[in-house]
Amino acid sequence: MRPDHPAVAGPERGRRVILSSTTRRRAVLRPNRRVTSRKRGGGNRQLLEVKARSRTVTRQRTLAAIWISVRLAAVFLVGGGLWVGGKKAVDALFLENPDYVIRRIDVATDGTLTPEQVVAAAGIEEGAGIFEVSLTAVRSRLEELPQIRSAEVERALPDRVTIRVAERHPVAWLVPPTEGDPYRAPGALLVDADGVLIRPLQVAPSHLHLPVITGVQTDRLRAGEPVLERDVRAALELLRVTESRLLQARWEIRSIDLSKGYCMEVTDSRKGRITFPTADVERQVGRLEALLGWCEGNGRELLTANLVPVRNVPVTFVPTPEEEAAAALPAAPAAEVPVKRATPVRPATPVKKPRTRANG
Missing domain, CATH: 3.40.50.11690 (Cell division protein FtsQ/DivIB)
Structure with a gap:
């Protein structure tokens, strides 16, 4: 609280003032709000002071926003100029430089693919700018072939590209x-x-x-x-x-x-x-x-x-x-077993016993 606040002004100024819990809670929730008193006409003076300060704060914020906008615009302009100038410099020194043109493509493979087949699958040609070739894209195109397990592509300045291929066996x-x-x-x-x-x-x-x-x-x-x-x-x-x-x-x-x-x-x-x-x-x-x-x-x-x-x-x-020799020998003919005719067998005629009379 301000020293000239009515709560602390007067004969008891300088003494410790104990505020109620309600007053402290309001001060915490609204720390920027001034506690005004309408005694003795002091309310109008404090309202004018608040209005004057709010205008000053608004003007300062507007000037700060304008200053930040000017700085950002300057940064964008400088960055854009540097990017355009750098791109032109890179094009002149590297991309459009006739010294950095592919003149040789070396291929190393461990399988049946020919260098011509590898170069055709890689999609690069002699005479292209060496910095215009994407090594990642070339490797992806090569590894899409079922015959190729893995591929490595390197750029050797100023004019050579090396391709190493590991084929599937x-x-x-x-x-x-x-x-x-x-x-x-x-x-x-x-x-x-x-x-x-x-x-x-x-x-x-x-x-x-x-x-x-x-x-x-x-x-x-x-x-x-x-x-x-x-x-x-x-x-x-x-x-x-x-x-x-x-x-x-x-x-x-x-x-x-x-x-x-x-x-x-x-x-x-x-x-x-x-x-x-x-x-x-x-x-x-x-x-x-x-x-x-x-x-x-x-x-x-x-x-x-x-x-x-x-x-x-x-x-x-x-x-x-x-066993082959034994199998090649002709088989011995089987011995003929004499077959005898069956002799008819007639059943024997039973012999009749003579009858005898019993004695007596």
Whole structure:
């Protein structure tokens, strides 16, 4: 409160004044409102003072708003001028500078794609400004190809762009049930170890020796997408496990038939046929290893085996030379057994006993 307030003026000025709770609450809620007294004509003087001060505050606020607007306008003008001037300078020094033009595109790949195919997929040409090429966009376009796993694009000033491509390496062919030759079948697809499908742009020599997975409906499959069929996943797992256990030197897979749906009929390079269940593939490969170990220890070659049964596995072996020679010999004619005629047997005539009279 002001010192000249009637509540503290007069003979009791300087003494501590205790305000009521109502007065304190009003002062907190309305701190800027002046408490006026209408005693002795003081109310008109205080109202005039409030009006004069409000005009001063309004004028000061208006001047401050104008000053802020002028400063903001100056900042925008200076910033716009700097941006326009900087853009023109960048265009003159870099974008339109004939020294920063692409004159060489280096391509490094680890697969069957040619440099021309990679450059065409990247969408860049020699003669374009090197700073006009978006490296992120070029990498995205390259990685959209199903054949490419990842790509790196670098800009080397003043005139060179380097592209490094890591391709997907297929591990098998997927062939529809009605097609037998994967190299001529229009619906044949390649698949890598992750199950991603690849439509080959050209058949490379390395594709000729890949195993063939048959019995798969490929019309619903799309290149660049992972295959989700359980049987195909089991076949890929079989290829992965045999490669990790180095079984290919002893047993090389040539084809996997999935047409039955509940098992995989595998044909090896020696025309042997092994039937696998589609579940617990790694354990089934361990059982096959045991069979191959027994065959090597006993000098036999596995011809067929059915690993679907848990016990009493049906197994056949390639005939040995002795067995083939014995099978080639003509069979000895069977000895004729003499046939005797049946002798008719007549029943014997019963002998009648003579009757005797009893004595007496």
